[in-house]
Amino acid sequence: MDFSLTDEQIDIQQAAKEFATGEFDPDAALEYDENQQFPSTLWKKACQLGFIGLHYPEEYGGQELGLLDNVLVIEAFCRQDSGIGMALALSDFGSEIILRNGDEKQKKGVLPSLAQGKGVMTLAFLEGGYSLSPLATTAEKTQGGYVINGSKSYVTLAGLADPMLVFCQTDPDNPQGQSLFLIHRESEGVDVTSMGGKVGMRMIPVDRVFFRDAKIPENSRVGKENEGAPQLDDFFDELRIECGAMGVGIAQGGLDKALDYARKREQFGKAIIHFDAIRNKIADIYMEIEMARLVTYRAAWSFDKGNRDSRAALLSKLVASKAAYRATYDALQIHGGFGYMKEGQIEHFYRDAKALELFSEPQQGQKDRLADLITGKKA
Numbered sequence: 001m002d003f004s005l006t007d008e009q010i011d012i013q014q015a016a017k018e019f020a021t022g023e024f025d026p027d028a029a030l031e032y033d034e035n036q037q038f039p040s041t042l043w044k045k046a047c048q049l050g051f052i053g054l055h056y057p058e059e060y061g062g063q064e065l066g067l068l069d070n071v072l073v074i075e076a077f078c079r080q081d082s083g084i085g086m087a088l089a090l091s092d093f094g095s096e097i098i099l100r101n102g103d104e105k106q107k108k109g110v111l112p113s114l115a116q117g118k119g120v121m122t123l124a125f126l127e128g129g130y131s132l133s134p135l136a137t138t139a140e141k142t143q144g145g146y147v148i149n150g151s152k153s154y155v156t157l158a159g160l161a162d163p164m165l166v167f168c169q170t171d172p173d174n175p176q177g178q179s180l181f182l183i184h185r186e187s188e189g190v191d192v193t194s195m196g197g198k199v200g201m202r203m204i205p206v207d208r209v210f211f212r213d214a215k216i217p218e219n220s221r222v223g224k225e226n227e228g229a230p231q232l233d234d235f236f237d238e239l240r241i242e243c244g245a246m247g248v249g250i251a252q253g254g255l256d257k258a259l260d261y262a263r264k265r266e267q268f269g270k271a272i273i274h275f276d277a278i279r280n281k282i283a284d285i286y287m288e289i290e291m292a293r294l295v296t297y298r299a300a301w302s303f304d305k306g307n308r309d310s311r312a313a314l315l316s317k318l319v320a321s322k323a324a325y326r327a328t329y330d331a332l333q334i335h336g337g338f339g340y341m342k343e344g345q346i347e348h349f350y351r352d353a354k355a356l357e358l359f360s361e362p363q364q365g366q367k368d369r370l371a372d373l374i375t376g377k378k379a
Contacts, residue, residue, distance in 0.1 A: 020076055029083060094235070121163060137169065138172070146220070188214065254285065
């Protein structure tokens with residue numbers, strides 16, 4: 001099996017690396033992180049250069065490239081700065097659901113604006129916990145549309161996103177009877193409030209969204225009624241692979257910083273990179289990264305070939321997020337006391353790596369899902 005990148009993919013990877021190296025200012029990153037601020041200026045530049053939505057068809061503002069191409073960009077961005085990279089990667093969160101299931105009007109109304117930097121999008125699916133069936137947020141069918149009541153938690157960028165894609169219960173008698181709706185943030189009956197400060201992923205504000213008799217037209221529904229669960233399930237496979245790319249990038253960024261520091265820091269008359277304890281940590285980090293990269297690239301390659309492999313997608317997020325956490329933890333230790341200072345940069349890579357482990361679904365839930373697929377149990 002040949003997993004080597006094409007010349008075009010190598011060019012994309014290099015272009016993303018050059019953009020991130022030239023534009024991701026470390027001091028600005030510290031400020032974004034401190035203020036829990038989305039990097040809007042960098043996001044618009046990334047859109048102008050075609051890095052956001054590059055997997056969309058050309059008619060919707062993209063370049064008709066594959067998931068692996070998107071993975072290469074996300075990895076390069078997160079390698080340079082974990083917070084900025086994750087923020088840019090999640091600026092069109094949930095758009096693939098529109099791409100795969102939306103009608104022509106929905107695609108043309110949403111996707112080009114995301115690719116062109118005219119707006120961000122989010123997906124609201126979590127409630128009090130991680131359980132997705134049945135949902136407390138309901139969409140009741142009325143003449144000409146729906147009335148939505150309930151609330152969603154941990155919604156990324158809800159205060160900026162327009163539209164947001166909302167996962168609702170449409171059949172009260174069927175736990176799996178759910179649908180997805182495109183809703184504008186300024187709609188009557190929709191209220192967004194901040195959930196406050198976070199340890200990691202601080203450049204991606206997280207909000208709670210309340211729906212109080214929010215009336216929306218029927219054409220806001222994405223796909224057929226009560227078929228939202230399989231739509232979301234399909235999207236999760238793609239999301240997990242993209243999260244794998246974030247993990248690989250964060251882990252590689254941690255290794256880069258550890259190597260740089262270990263070459264400069266001297267103790268007992270020589271650079272600490274020559275000490276066995278440091279060298280062993282570096283070797284461990286490298287092994288974790290290479291395994292995570294292989295799993296993630298394979299999952300993306302398989303997806304692009306039209307072979308959906310949910311096990312590979314789950315492995316991608318599980319292995320890469322674990323690699324990111326372990327790599328940044330060891331990298332922080334290599335930095336010693338300086339690693340705990342914000343100016344050292346590595347501490348926010350460590351915080352973002354932990355956030356990635358928890359993002360969208362807990363590791364235990366992913367392992368349960370993987371065990372179901374391995375044993376043949378119907379999830």
